[in-house]
Amino acid sequence: MNSxxxxxxxxxxxxxxxxxxxxxxxxxxxxESLQKVETVEIDSLISVSFSxxxxxxxxxxxxxxxxxxxxxxxxxxxxxxxxxxxxxxDILIGNLETVLAGNTKKYSGYxxxxxxxxxxxxxxxxxxxxxxxxxxxxSDQGLAGIERTIDVLKKVNIIxxxxxxxxxxxxxxxxxxxxxxxxxxxxxxxxxxxxNFSNPRKFINHIDTxxxxxxxxxxxxxxADLIIVLFHFGEQYQKKINSYQKNIVDKTKSYGADIIIGxxxxxxxxxxxxxxxxxxxxxGFVVYSLGNFVSNQRWRxxxxxxxxxxxxxxxIFTDSVYVSDINYLPIWVFKGTTEKGxxxxxxxxxxxxxxNTYDFMTEADIDSMKRSYFDSIEQLxxxxxxxxxxxxxx
Numbered sequence: 001m002n003s004x005x006x007x008x009x010x011x012x013x014x015x016x017x018x019x020x021x022x023x024x025x026x027x028x029x030x031x032e033s034l035q036k037v038e039t040v041e042i043d044s045l046i047s048v049s050f051s052x053x054x055x056x057x058x059x060x061x062x063x064x065x066x067x068x069x070x071x072x073x074x075x076x077x078x079x080x081x082x083x084x085x086x087x088x089x090d091i092l093i094g095n096l097e098t099v100l101a102g103n104t105k106k107y108s109g110y111x112x113x114x115x116x117x118x119x120x121x122x123x124x125x126x127x128x129x130x131x132x133x134x135x136x137x138x139s140d141q142g143l144a145g146i147e148r149t150i151d152v153l154k155k156v157n158i159i160x161x162x163x164x165x166x167x168x169x170x171x172x173x174x175x176x177x178x179x180x181x182x183x184x185x186x187x188x189x190x191x192x193x194x195x196n197f198s199n200p201r202k203f204i205n206h207i208d209t210x211x212x213x214x215x216x217x218x219x220x221x222x223x224a225d226l227i228i229v230l231f232h233f234g235e236q237y238q239k240k241i242n243s244y245q246k247n248i249v250d251k252t253k254s255y256g257a258d259i260i261i262g263x264x265x266x267x268x269x270x271x272x273x274x275x276x277x278x279x280x281x282x283x284g285f286v287v288y289s290l291g292n293f294v295s296n297q298r299w300r301x302x303x304x305x306x307x308x309x310x311x312x313x314x315x316i317f318t319d320s321v322y323v324s325d326i327n328y329l330p331i332w333v334f335k336g337t338t339e340k341g342x343x344x345x346x347x348x349x350x351x352x353x354x355x356n357t358y359d360f361m362t363e364a365d366i367d368s369m370k371r372s373y374f375d376s377i378e379q380l381x382x383x384x385x386x387x388x389x390x391x392x393x394x
Contacts, residue, residue: 044316044317044318045313046179046314047313047314048091048178048182048311048312049088049089049090049091049309049310049311050089050309050312051086051089051093051307051309052092052093052094052261052307052308053092053093053290053305053308054263054289054292055095055264055266055290055293055295056094056097056123056131057097057113057292057294057295058098058115058119059110059296059297060107060108060109061109061296061335062109062294062295062344063107063109063116065335065342065344066116066118066119066344071103072118073119074118074122075116075123076122076125078122078343078346079123079125079346080345081346081347082307082329082347082392083125086126087127089127091130091177092127092129093128093130093131093228093261094123094131095135096132096135096149097136097137097263098113098119099114099115099137099138099141099145099146099149100114100115100120100145101114101141101145101149102114111193112140112141112193113140113141120153120158123156124156124157124158129158129159130159130160130184131159131160131161132160132162132230132232132263133149133161134161134163134186134204134206134232135162135191135263136189136264137191138162138163138191139192139193139194139200140192140193142197143165146165149163150164159175161185161186162185162186162187162204162205163203163204163205164203165203171205171215171218172215172218172219172222174219174222174223174224179314179316180321181223181226182224182226182227182228182312183227184227184229184230185205185212185215185227185228186230186231186232187205187206187208187211187230187232188207188264189231189244189264190206191204207231207233207248212252213255216229216252216255216257217255220256225281225312225319225321226258227256227259227279228258228259229257229259229261230260230261230262230263231245231248231249231252232264233245233248234269234288236264236266237265237266237301238265238267239301240269241270241288245288249286253277253286254277256277256279257276257279258280258281259281259284259285260285261286261290261308262286262287262290263289263290264289265291266289266292266295266301267289267301267302267305267379268289268290268291268375269289269379270288270379270382271286271288271380271384271387272384273285274286280319280321281321281323282320282321283322283323285310285323285326287308291379292333293307293331293346294344295333296335300372301372303332303372304331304369304372305331305376306328306331307329307331307390308328308387309327309328309329309390310325310326310327311325326388328380328388328389329350329389329392330373330376330377330389331348331349332346332349332368332369332372332373333345333346334346334347334360336360336362337360338360339360347369348391348392349370349373349376350389350392352366352373353370
């Protein structure tokens with residue numbers, strides 16, 4: 001009897017095991033299942049968007065138009081139309097071709113620039129992160145002018161490049177945005193006014209191939225994903241690059257630079273791609289000049305320029321880095337009277353054919369804007385591999 005009961009118990013247990021087995025899992029199976037549930041897919045790509053503009057100048061007419069009252073100024077209208085467009089970018093770079101030496105030295109335009117502090121505030125409000133000071137006007141107000149300009153920019157959270165107040169300054173700083181590690185270097189061919197300097201190269205980065213090579217090597221030793229070099233060079237108002245520009249760019253490429261951006265000619269010069277050397281970025285590019293961003297230079301080719309945009313993408317698992325987008329927005333500088341008074345305003349020049357977009361513009365203004373738009377495209381496309389045109393219709 002007992003044996004029959006035992007066999008019946010075994011049979012019932014087997015049936016229960018057979019029926020319920022799918023609902024029971026081993027510890028290993030439970031862990032595997034839990035891992036599958038908790039696994040989150042990680043995007044392997046990170047991207048950073050950059051924009052660079054050309055020469056930010058401040059002639060006397062510009063600060064006179066920006067004057068409000070009691071020695072106060074408002075430059076914000078200059079950037080009002082393109083401000084939101086610029087702010088969309090992760091990193092915004094410009095060339096500050098003036099000095100912020102304070103009102104005790106009297107404000108002045110060409111040839112010895114000195115501009116109000118409010119210019120820096122408006123530039124920051126427009127979204128700028130970096131301004132290069134390594135240009136031929138950096139010494140216009142002496143060493144005190146350089147020191148004060150650096151101080152004013154830092155107070156509004158703009159990082160100055162290419163100038164310092166001691167010869168011990170390190171150019172090889174690494175900046176990080178969205179996980180991308182990048183370095184930025186800036187150099188000028190020279191400075192205009194050196195009366196107060198025994199050695200201007202001590203305070204302003206000059207183009208020196210030995211220094212450039214060493215600075216790039218330092219950035220590489222700090223594991224930079226991307227190296228951007230900014231040059232102030234070339235001949236003013238010339239459409240074509242000269243042999244000096246080409247020579248410096250070729251050497252800088254050979255040292256391992258990824259991206260090279262130029263200023264000084266005050267008009268747009270060509271864009272071209274190149275194969276990088278010993279760099280993370282497989283294919284880099286150079287824009288020899290972006291033209292003027294804002295100035296009182298009203299003649300053809302100098303009354304506008306481009307906002308140059310590029311996106312860098314990195315695979316965080318393989319560390320590969322590449323240019324994922326390149327485009328540009330042609331701009332033209334309006335100078336005239338609006339309902340608010342006399343103003344300078346940076347405008348997207350594509351809007352020349354947008355009826356009533358800017359009711360403050362005259363027929364002559366529209367003609368100049370149209371001419372500037374097609375000039376800008378021609379300057380980039382006559383010799384260059386062409387980046388696409390971006391749009392801002394407002």
